[in-house]
Amino acid sequence: MRLIRVFFEKRDRAKYISHLDLTRCMTRAFARTDIPAWFTEGFNPHVYMTFALPIPLGFEGLRESFDFKLSEDGYPLERVRDQLNAALPPDIRVLEAAAAVRKPEAITWADYRITLWDPAGGEALAADWDRLLAKPAIPVEKKTKHKIQEMDLRPLVTQLGRRVEAESLTLDLRLPGGGAMNLNPNLLLGALWADRGREAEYVQVVRTAILTGDLAPFA
Amino acid sequence: MIPANIDRQLLKVQKPARYCGGEMGSVQKDREKTDLRFAFCFPDLYEVGMSHLGMKILYSLINAQEGMWCERVFAPDTDFETILRREKIPLYGLESFDPIRDFDVVGFTLQYEMCYTTVLNMLDLAGIPVRAADRGEEWPLIIGGGPCACNPEPMADFFDLFQLGEGEELMLDFLALVRQAKREGLSRRELLRRAAQIPGIYVPSLYDVAYREDGTVAAVTPREGAPAKVQKRIVKDISAMYFPENFVVPFTEAVHDRAMVEVLRGCIRGCRFCQAGYIYRPFREKDPEVLDGQARTLCTATGYEEVSLTSLSTSDHSRLEPLMEEMLPWTQQRKVNIALPSLRVDNFSPRLLELVQKVRRSGLTFAPEAGSQRLRDAINKNVTEEEVLATARTAFEGGCTSMKLYFMMGLPTETMEDMDAMLDLAQKVVDLFDSLPNRPKGRGVQVTISVACFVPKPHTPFQFEPQDTLEQFREKQKHLLETVRSKKIRVNYHDAATSRVEAILARGDRRLAPVVEAVWRAGGNLEGWDEHFSPQRWEDALSAAGLSGDFYACRRRDYGEVLPWDHLDYGLTKAFLIREDKKAWESVTTENCREKCAGCGANHLLGGACFEAHSGVL
Structure with a gap:
């Protein structure tokens, strides 16, 4: 299990998406890929995802981020980026997927x-x-x-x-x-x-x- | 890019995501490479329209054609409308932000009567004259479809044409003509004349309506070669029919935000009040293999966590069990929930019940529609009290503590005893719960009865029947509330005034067009929402036009009367509808179509019997 940080930009039409809607959009984007993301194990399993600093509705973001967990350690990170980009609307672009370095509290x-x-x-x-x-x-x-x-x-x-x-x-x-x-x-x-x-x-x-x-x- | 003049406004409104598109699955095309622009308008808010399967099908179908670009347009909520008008921003397509008045075709789906004023408001917001007669060559063609096209007469003055029936084939025939007309530079008049020759297209301006002194229709006369009767279009083989491989997935939540596959069309049940049960005939099923493939494709493309098996009565699919067997493994593996709306309990095999219980988690609802068995027989709603109670027992024993029962009031032949029977049935459900030794502990049972007002609809056996007056409805509602004895029974009912306007429009004629326009000019818009509906506006507009609401809503039609929609052929013979209405008054039921063909006439649309077992009989 690896903690992966996905950096993305959110521009133009996508700036009017609320944080809640952005989370749902990302969840569905994962479902459109074969990225081996780790699911929570509760009553209602879903892709584990945390956003370090949610962006308010109406703002564009040039380098936003969220974390998720890869359940296959060797899965290539460029592939995470490319697969998500294919599964996301044009105004949300993944710039990079990398191993998380700092804690969100930083x-x-x-x-x-x-x-x-x-x-x-x-x-x-x-x-x-x-x-x-x-x-x-x-x-x-x-x-x-x-x-x-x-x-x-x-x-x-x-x-x-x-x-x-x-x-x-x-x-x-x-x-x-x-x-x-x-x-x-x-x-x-x-x-x-x-x-x-x-x-x-x-x-x-x-x-x-x-x-x-x-x-x-x-x- | 969002144009600056629109971008400047979006943070001032509620839910701006409704007005800027850009969702996954929305289609962008190159303006230079398109020669036909289509605005698909849903005359209600984004979250309502984005739940509608028909719009998704036609959106994808049109966009699958080379050179054609279909965009979505929804009614803006009042806050954004105020801004659009103040800033003089014409109504635009969500994909391109281009004003729809510059498109070739503007199409509206007419899902319910209460959207009529919204249609006019959207045309006006687009800067398009609302009356067809006021639109010259420079304006887009304004077309309509959907269930209300089965009697579009109150809207006839505003539309250039209507598409009757199913659009998967008809839409392409029509768009081919539009393209040809553009290429050859045909006048709008000539285009409409030719359109009237396409089966399923109704061009109202090619029909003259004459009235008798008593206000009923004397005759509808076609002109310029238009057919005397326009027959609705169907797709014979729905398994081979076009179906989208992707949906637009909204950012902001829609009412139904999930993948959908349509398991069957039509309905075998023949409930006499139900318009959908008649106008979508004949009954056709989609093959389970096709459905399974379409569901997989859609879930993969959209990432949805739920897929709904939709239809008027999903459990009437003869191979639902194999379909569920096929779908369960992959949906469970991919954590996709299967939703099964519209289930009937009377036709379940034990194995199907088991399969359904694996996926079902929604609350327990039942639609007996009428309280007494006599009245259920009269409306041909073949649900028995035993079935309601047996299902309730299973559910309660499984831990459920509430149940919702849907009824209608004002049904033909109804008496006060029938009203009392609604509460009796609810009480029996309560008593059943209390009598169960293994009932869920610690909580009481809650039975909600939701009572709608009956609206007689065209192309049903009850098209001849009067609606109750407002006074009758209100007296019955009062009686119902006064006779509830238990706190375990909750009664919900709708305001009768909306149902009355629905009834007026549903069976209306062309003389209502000025009324619809007057109501819109007086502020009518988004009237499907209680906070925007005003019955007084309708009464005022009717009196100003010298018309009576009672004439349309509360009058019994003679079987011989020419009805305003008699020239629109939905496959049903009038003789059949009369036969069914007479049987209602004798409380005699009709077998469902699978058991025995009732001879409604819709099989002629197929060119053979609806069910193989009947093919020798006809």
Whole structure:
């Protein structure tokens, strides 16, 4: 039995699939292949599969991952990739299947490219964004299952890049990701909307990388 | 790629996956290499339409043709509709995102009457004029099919043509003509004239309907060489018939999200209220070897964890047992569940029962339809109380603690005693449970009786019968609720107002077209969903048109009356339907088709007897 990590991208039409639907889609993809995947042994046996950092509906992901177990140790990993690609819809592509190196708990950061469009134009958007980022604190209320929690987003945001175009603003951000601390970019965008008084007309979010504490790509 | 103007909107709506396609099994083609674009429209939400086998068959069939591209279109939910209208995004095909108004053919499947206003709304969202008379050469052909095509008269003004019966062969004949018409530059008028010559195609604009003073039909007269009667199409050998090797597998869950194979067509039972039992005749079975192969192929291609053996009455397949024997080993090995909807309990061999119990895990449901044996005889529903109780006993002893019984109210010949008999039957099931020494411990039994309102349908023996008035229905519902004595019996019933509109449309004529249009213009859409249905809109539109709902719903038809659908031939003779209706009033049953041919006429569609054993008799 080998623990295998499958890296994939989820783009275009596939970004509107929820996490639950993505799981079901992967389960059915396995059923369309002859990959010797290990099944759970409960009342309702299914392919064992865990997603390290589920991606929210509406986001594209350039290097997402999930783990499964190969019950035949010698089964070639290129074949896992090719078989899954043949069994998946065109907008979900497997990039690589490899032996899992780090534990999912090692995930600490996630990088996002966020593009905002607004009739007000890129310059105005950039001014609004810069004003938010210049604040000493960005307090928000985060709803968890049991309570509403006050938190300050400002120390959690690292800006890696910022590009202004006529109608849009593109931000490259590094945010905490993983089980210990996770910041959904939508929470940050919500703070931006609150601060500037309205939403941007159109937002695209792409998760470009998932990183461990030492800033290495999660592998 | 999702076009930016659509992509910008999708995060603002519930379940955006319904509106962007891209599922496994969806078909992409090169626009440059297609000369015929077909929009297959299902006038309901994605999750309903994606459960429908007929759409899957025709989608794959058309896409299997070189140069033809069939796309799927579903009704948007109200949140997305608001956005489509505000942003002026015309209704598009899920595969290409191209506006369907630019397609060659826009086809609607008409599964139930309550979708009629949704059809108009979808045409309007596409930017297509709803009335056929308002559409010039530049517009796509608007065609319809499905069960409601057996009396499409209330929709006749909106469609260019209807396909009657089964589409596997008819659709290709029709599309060949469309292609020829494009090549030769035929006018729409000429194309329709030629289409009317294809068996199974009904072009309503080639028929004049005259009415009598009392509102009944005087005559339906064909013009321009159209046939006096249009006979529905069937496929004689369903084992050799086209069947898809793959389905579109939705990301977001559909109502029925599983592989399906169709084990048989038609029904041998002849329940007198059941339209499906008549309009899909004659009875034909698919060979078990073919079914097993199709099920394997589909499960391999889709990865589905369940395959359903569908039909009107799956246990009436004469070789279900060998089929199950064949399927069990590989389905168990591949962890695929076999679903068996539509089983009758009266025709099981012990071995088949054993096989079925291996795969069955759903709840226990039964459809006696009527409470008393007398009324069950009148409607020809040949289920006895003993059978219901015997099955309940087996189920209870096996650990089951609930049972669902389906009934109808307002059936022809029904009395209040028949209504009381529903509760008596439910009580007997409760008493049976309580009397069993080995019943499941710790929990009481729950019997749910679900009571629908009877809707008389065309091409059935009850097409002549009146529907109960709303007052009668409500009085019966009230009586039912007042007479429930036990907390172990739960009563569900549907609102009678929907059933009344169904009855009006099901047996309606062309004078209802302005009514359907007025209801849609007043906001009618997705009316199969209770939250979108308003009976008042229908009553208002009927009065505005000077028509009476009672005339269509609650009037007994004379056997001699020209019915609005008499020129549409579903293989059944009117004499047979009259004979069956008369037998209902005498509470006399009719044998099932396998026991004895009742002479309905549908065997003529086959050109011989339906069952080999009868071939010498006819």
